[in-house]
Amino acid sequence: MSRAPKPEWAPHTAVWIGFPSHPDLWLEDLEQARSEVVAFAAAVHAEGKGEQVLLVAADEEAAAEARRMAPFAEVVVELFGDIWLRDTAPIIGHDGLAHDFMFNGWGGKYDLPGDDDIGQRLAEERGQQVQSHGWVLEGGAIDGDGTGLVVTTEQCLLNLNRNPDLSRADIESRLAADLGFDRVLWLGDGLLNDHTDGHVDNLARFVGEGRLALPVGEENDPNWHVYQQAIERARAFGVDVVTVPSPGRVLRDGEIVPASYMNFYIGNAVVVVPIYGSEQDQAAVQAIQAIFPDRKVVGLRADAILTGGGSFHCISQQIPA
Template identity: 40%
Template sequence: MKHLLAPPFPRALGFSMPSEWAPHAATWTSWPFDDELWVGHLDGVRAEFADLVKTIARFEPVHLLVRDEEAEADARSRLGTANVTYHRVALDDVWFRDNGPLFVVRGAPEGDQVSFVNFEFNSWGRKFEWENDTKAPETVAAFLGAAHWDSSVVMEGGSLELNGAGVALTTRQCLLSEERNPHLGEEDLEALLRDFLGIEKLLWLDAGLEGDHTDGHIDTITRFVNERTIVTVIEEDQDDPNFATMRANLERLKTFTDARGRPFDIVELPLPRTYMELEGKRLPPTYANFYVGNGFVVVPIYGDPNDDRALEILRGVFADREVIGLMSRELITGGGSFHCVTQQQPVGAVWKGDDLD
């Protein structure tokens, strides 16, 4: 298994990161643990998590990381083994979108070969523990036998949203955070993401939701649903702090163009009406944190008046997939939802790096 630290980087070898709706070989995720970490909500989180994993497993294989014997026993009691493979891994938390690998493919249309980039993870700017989580991609590499690239740059999957045609969205609030890569500016990051993920055009919004401890991850606010269509959240209450930020994002999105200079179609998605907080701090519930898989889209809902409206909008833009709403009132207490805890492995043969010998 090769660890690549120097050029040639993925783009030079024909690799790039595909869209989320490209065919998956599997979904990777991690099982929740530690009731103290979840501030007394662990059992409810696990119940919601079980619904999520069982739903995904109806459509594609699931690889589930479990921290210890207790976590594995609990997961097996709720899930069984149908289409789920268990991996015992030391973990600090469950947000595998951010501490997991970012897969890249080469070959069309579905990826003849698959590899990944192992970026550094520092728990969104050293906010929590991360020493175990940043090592988790090596478990994936060992299981797959994959040659892959290791980078010392801090980069989280939730900070990037790709259309699979050379364009990605992000926020300055996140990528330019002083606690991530203080030595890198916009041009540096654009060059790095071009080399490692094949992103030819990086589009910058300014900020994300209030209460988002990831510092404005794009996957809680603005998502591609196909190559030319973007769904973005709006806050309808003018007195809410999110109102101005989301309106500014909307106006900015209207000025963006794709890799061929064409404007995008923009679809507005409401935020939940219910104000949610934990220990006096606002939580960032959002319908934009959906996860797209093989023939399905799973959407977080909250028992909120806007749940049905959001699902109707997303069914309209994902007409070729089954759009499934699942409760996320407990999971959101950790600050994220379904997209934050999942990472897709694209279809393709695992690259062993033999062409570098």
């Protein structure tokens, strides 16, 4: 039996979801971001048929708003810098331990109070045993299929702004020792203008044992060459590749943003896909529905969340059953 964390499609007890709490970070996007987060949380909860939702608010003022907007959720109040709990909350291992890694603000870009230890505090709040690890690893940088196979990108995990003293072999050894991943599929770069330095959960997602979903796009897509290289590497590695349309060139204030349908969340009852008003939205939802015939796949707008740099997968971290 693999020592690796259970795959995301395995049953969950609950999910942590970050609730936008700092008006100075979100500015005019705050209210819309909160509405999008609550819509996502409601879909995952699925009127009690999905999983327990733990909305994490950074202070009592935000918590009161979270309780008003999402009466179906349990609200947890813990100081954090921002809502990207995929990267700052603990990774729950196959052993049930809460594995807490160092966090340095995505290579020193965003140093916000509370983000460096929110993982330990969330685990302790639930009475979970914490195993701390002395190297930088964000949850969005890896994705596993439950058998010991993990996918990541060289752009992120080999970036000198994370663990400059660790080689590729060192990182592979630590992934094996700390999380039980015994095989690593290395992709190259992530999406253009992704401030996480190419998190894999915006590019490639395991959707079954040895089965990897990847985007495809037209030549006017700013990431089409990234997708093609990733598909070639994945097939050469030996995994089964299934493709999903890309949203194409998505602009916000004239700038290309890292919009991706791959940032979906696989819940107990539903798969929630971020959509952006692209003409490919419906085709992507249909493609992902074909991948998950046993779950309802829903597309929800994530425009305001994307202004912060991520989407539904980025703001959530599941707690396996």
